[in-house]
Amino acid sequence: MSIPLNPRTLAFQLLFFISYSVLLVTSRTLPSISIPDDSHSNSNSQVFIWPLPSNFTFGNQTLSINPDLSLAVSGNGGNSGFLADAFDRYRRIIFKHESKLRRNVNVAYDIEKISVVVHSDDQELKLGVDESYSLLLGKGNGYSIVGEVTIEANTVYGALRGMETFSQLCDFNYETKTVQVYKAPWYISDKPKFVYRGLMLDTSRHYLPIDVIKHVIESMSYAKLNVFHWHIIDEESFPLEVPTYPNLWKGAYTKWERYTVEDANEIVSYARARGINVMAEIDVPGHAESWGAGYPDLWPSPSCREPLDVSKNSTFDVISGILTDMRKIFPFGLFHLGGDEVNTDCWNYTPHVKQWLHDHNMTTKDAYQYFVLRAQELAISKGYTPVNWEETFNTFSDKLNPRTVVHNWLGPGVCPKAVAKGFKCIYSNQGVWYLDHLDIPWYEYYNADPVEGITDASKQELVLGGEVCMWSETVDASNVQQTIWPRAAAAAERLWSNPESTSVGNSTSTVLSRYQYFRCLLTRRGVQAAPATNFYARRAPTGPGSCYEQ
Structure with a gap:
């Protein structure tokens, strides 16, 4: 969907369309630089935005930003509290060095205000919400209103993506002690390639405190990811409170390693304010041994603790109760029911289950299908996909x-295969997008293609996107961020940007220098991102050196 532009931007459109074809080619074939520093911003050889916008042009001006930058909002959605909160967050990022800033009342700053125009007042966050935006930043009547940057979007969530891009254009100059934007004037017209751009976090194999989960979600917003897939429960632990079945969380490791309903609501609200959906997962019928700690009847027998007991209607009553409670917490339309790695052997030697299979003329494979389909029906009845x-x-x-x-x-x-049969699909090939596989280098994440050779446009649309997966057998609060980042960012650009505008095959070193820069941006923002080019994730740096070389 195109973004309607205010009259103030129309003068700039001509410049954009004349220069776009030249500059876009330049942006994907630029020569590499090995150590980005303050001088990078004055050079036309590199654009340090991650993920790379769909369309953009830039110039050669350097503009200063007023430390007292103000926000002006307009449009039907301009009064959203999300905008004011996001502005406060990004202002703290942009002016992180506020105590060092050189304020001079006699100096006229180039940029005094950020103007955000949001056309729709619909704040529903759902799959496929419009995240497109335009950003106009310049000096002079030919480019924009003097003294301001304009972000224009159809929804508040597009405006949030524009604010992230603006924050990445702002640099602190240590010599002048001012915040500056280089290569102005900027015109950016941007939208994501895929509607689903996710990161899965497993909080069952190791419990992660709420503040750590929030930090992961915050860092996702920097890379414009938009789905937090919360794998809350697995065979090892059941940390989530389920009011309808309160004994379920007896499966938590300890009484301190639990999530209350209020905790879960807080996570959903925190993510929504950053344009991120939360998709919960309750994996059935396998990966569910922890359920029996509170309700042993869910186990087929003490020696057959998973899969869950397929023969009892009470098993599905519990699943229905969980889904009813989840619907009150997780409004996102998708709900993950798992269904993986189901070993049904013990159903065959558990007498009452074996008898049930015989009575229903089922094999264990049939029963697996029956369980999955019945769970799907329950989820659909609650309004979930x-x-x-x-x-x-x-x-x-x-x-x-x-x-x-x-x-x-x-x-x-x-x-x-899935889209050929008419199903939608999410791509998370473990060979390239499993973050717990520490030996997968960044460029394999980057080169992965969610549509993987699907040429029919109607079938490509069935690929919703993809997600990187952070299974937590070998991570906890001490190392989760350095295992996620920066490799998750490589997948994030693949999911947001058009391949034509990034083209790793044409300029691998150019992408690498931007990737290294983004890694250092993460560390400046307090994210414990590992060195970019280590063969193994979360390995220590090889020795003394610049952040931008590691």
Whole structure:
């Protein structure tokens, strides 16, 4: 969807369309620089924005930003509290060196105000919400109103993405002790390639405190990711409070390693303020041993603790109760039901389950299908669209509810098969997008293609996007961020930017220098991102050196 522009921007459109074709080619074939520093911003050889915008032009001016930068909002959605809160957050980032800033009342700053225009007052955050924006930053009547930067978007969530881009254009100059924007005037017209750009975090294998989860979500917003897939529960622990079945969280590791309903609501609200949906996952029927700590009848027997007991209606009553409670907490339309790695062998030697299988003329494979489909029906009855790991598609694709979103993980080639049958698909190929695989280098994340050879445009649209997955067997609060970042950023650009505008094959070193710069931006913002070019994630730096070389 195109963004309607105010009259103030029309004069700039001509400049944009004349120069766009030249500058866009330049932006993807620029020569590499090895150590970006203050001088990088005065050079036309590199554009340090991550993820790279869809369309942009820039110049050669350097503009100063008033430390007392003000916010002006307009449009039907201009009064959103999200905008004021986001401005405060980004102002703290942009003016991080506020105590060092050289304030001079006799100096006229080039940029005094940021003007945000939001056309729609609809603040619903859902899959496919319009995140497009335009950003106009210049000096002179030919470019924009003197003294301000303009961000224009159809929704508040597009405006949030524009604020992130603006924050990345701002640099603190240590010599002048001012915040400056280089290469002005800027015109950026931007929108994401994929509607689903996710990061999965597992809080079952190691409990992560609420503040750590918030820090992960905050860092996601810097890379314009928009879905936080919360893998809350697994066989090892059940840390979440479920009011309808309060004994479930007896499966937590300890009484201190739990999430209350209020905690979960806080996470959802915190993410929404940053334009990030929260998709919860309750993995069934496997990966559910922890459920029996509070309700042992969910186990087929003391020696067969998973999969959950398929023979009892009470098992599905519990799932229904969980989903009812989850619907009050997690408004996002997608809900993940797992369905992966289900070993049904013990159903065959548990007497009452074996008898149930016989009475219903089912094999264990049939029962697995029955369980998944019944869980899907429950989720749909609560207003959710079910997401399942790819084993369900691989095993009984013709029986899945047509609304199912297939979540790839085992390897390549699943999304093409899924969309060929009319299913939507999320790409998370473990060979390139599993963050717990520490030996996957950044460029493999970057080169991964969620549409992986799907040429039919209508089928490409069924690929919602993808997500990187942070399984937590070997991470906890001490090292989760340095395992996620910066490699997650490589996938984030693949999900946001058009391949034509990034083209790693044409200029790998150019992408690498931007990637290194973004890693250092993360560290400046307090994110413990690992060195960019280590072969193994979270390995220590090789020795003394610049952040931009590591």
